[in-house]
Amino acid sequence: MVGPTRASAADQVARVTIIYDAFGRKANLAKDWGYAALVEIGGHRILFDTGKDRFVFQHNVDTLEIDLTDVDFAVISHRHTDHVNGISHLIAVNPGVKIYAPKESFGIFGSSLPSTFYRKMGSLPVEQRYYGGTPPAEMIFGSLWSKANITAIDRTMKVAPGVHLIALGTEQGGPHDLHEISLAIQTEEGIVLIVGCSHPGIARILDVASKIDERILMIVGGLHFAAASDSEIADMIILLKEKYRVKGIAPGHCTGEPTFAALSEAFGKNRLYAGLGEIIQLRSATSNLRMEA
Numbered sequence: 001m002v003g004p005t006r007a008s009a010a011d012q013v014a015r016v017t018i019i020y021d022a023f024g025r026k027a028n029l030a031k032d033w034g035y036a037a038l039v040e041i042g043g044h045r046i047l048f049d050t051g052k053d054r055f056v057f058q059h060n061v062d063t064l065e066i067d068l069t070d071v072d073f074a075v076i077s078h079r080h081t082d083h084v085n086g087i088s089h090l091i092a093v094n095p096g097v098k099i100y101a102p103k104e105s106f107g108i109f110g111s112s113l114p115s116t117f118y119r120k121m122g123s124l125p126v127e128q129r130y131y132g133g134t135p136p137a138e139m140i141f142g143s144l145w146s147k148a149n150i151t152a153i154d155r156t157m158k159v160a161p162g163v164h165l166i167a168l169g170t171e172q173g174g175p176h177d178l179h180e181i182s183l184a185i186q187t188e189e190g191i192v193l194i195v196g197c198s199h200p201g202i203a204r205i206l207d208v209a210s211k212i213d214e215r216i217l218m219i220v221g222g223l224h225f226a227a228a229s230d231s232e233i234a235d236m237i238i239l240l241k242e243k244y245r246v247k248g249i250a251p252g253h254c255t256g257e258p259t260f261a262a263l264s265e266a267f268g269k270n271r272l273y274a275g276l277g278e279i280i281q282l283r284s285a286t287s288n289l290r291m292e293a
Contacts, residue, residue, distance in 0.1 A: 014041045014187070014282035016194070016220050016274075019060050020051030020086070021252050024276030028063055030056045031276055034082035035196055035222055035253040038066055041185055041282060042162055047074040048183055048194050048221075050086025057086030064277060068093050075165065076101040077196025078180040079108050091148045100165055102179035103152035110143035110150055153181065156208055162186040166208045168200035182209070190215030190247070192282060197222045197254050202236065206244045216246045218282070220274060222253030233259050237266045250274035 018024070020036035034052035038045065047068065051057040061068060068090055074097055077083055090097065101109035115135035126132050143150055156166045164184040169177045182205050183194040191213045198205060202223050209216060219240075225233055233256075240246040250272040251263055264271045272280055 016040075016250070016280045016282065017064060017066065018252060018274055018276055018278050018280075019064065019066065020049070020057055021274075021276040023252075024278065026275075026277035029060050029277045032056045034085075035077075036060075036083075036086060037194065037220070038071075039183065039185070039194055041187070041192065044160055044163060045070060045072050046163070046183065047071045047090065049075070049077050049083040049196050050090055052082035052085050054086055054089045058089045060276070061089070068097075071097055073098040073100065073159070075099075075181055075183055076109070077182065078102055078178060078199060079104070080197070083196055084108070087145050087148060091145060095147065096149055099148055099150045100159065100181060101150050101152050102167060102181055103154040104177075104179050106141055107152065107179075108144045109152050110141060111152055112138050112140045115139050154179070164209075164212055166205055168204055168208065170200050184209045184212055186213055187217060187282075190217035192217055193219045193221075195219060195221035195223070198224045203239055203243075206240075206246075210244060216244050218248040218250065218272075219246055220250040220252070220280065223251060223255040223259065225259040226254045226256035228256060228259065230258065230262075233262045237262060241266060248272060250280050 017038040019038060020032065020034050022031050022033045024031060032052055036049045036051040036057060039048055071094060074090060076087070076099060079102065087099070103111055105111055105113055115137060122133070153165060153167050156164065158164050162185060166182040166184055167179065169179045171177065178199045180196060180199045182196070185192045191209050193205070193209050193216060195202070195205060206216060225236060248270040249263055249267055251260060252274045274280060
């Protein structure tokens with residue numbers, strides 16, 4: 001668990017800066033498919049995802065004058081390349097930074113399995129047997145970023161005061177199961193939920209978040225509805241507004257253009273624009289969120 005953060009005027013900052021996305025209105029930033037955001041709230045500075053291209057990520061970080069050496073920790077939502085490839089730049093400028101990532105068997109973030117996972121056949125010649133027939137009790141699988149300080153998690157956990165990581169899989173089983181971490185931050189008004197792609201389903205993520213605090217103040221990030229039908233989008237919006245009573249939403253990345261339009265209509269002023277380079281001031285924005293009767 002990350003320890004207490006610095007006590008300063010930064011404790012009053014509550015904002016999300018969009019570092020990486022494929023839409024936006026700032027010409028000096030490089031648009032690209034992928035996602036990354038800097039979350040600053042409660043004195044914490046949390047990097048959430050790192051985009052698809054190291055050099056695009058670096059360009060946008062530098063242009064936005066974001067200091068990655070001062071990040072408390074990073075969260076990587078899932079293994080897809082459009083969320084992970086900026087890790088190499090992150091650890092180049094901040095080598096020891098703690099990175100939380102999903103735990104998966106044989107995953108790119110590093111994992112381990114007991115050697116009992118595979119069947120043994122003692123009658124085989126020793127040269128055909130793994131480890132000559134005497135495997136280690138635990139088999140350690142390396143990460144693509146061998147020098148990174150990665151902690152792989154497979155359960156929902158609290159990592160700092162008011163900061164929770166929601167770890168879920170897509171329930172496909174085996175190597176096709178995609179594990180994803182979402183970031184849930186407790187505020188006085190409720191949960192601010194940061195999502196990468198919502199592959200496990202936004203309903204399942206919200207179900208876990210609502211057990212931390214049933215008040216869902218805002219969702220920021222990708223909802224994975226880029227290819228969804230109008231009826232699927234409508235059903236999702238009913239779920240957000242009627243079941244979970246989400247107050248505000250700042251959609252990005254894989255949410256999808258028709259879904260952007262539908263969310264604008266459904267949430268009105270409580271739908272916040274979250275294009276590349278935007279700074280979503282959570283404290284001022286959330287104080288103005290209104291729940292329809």
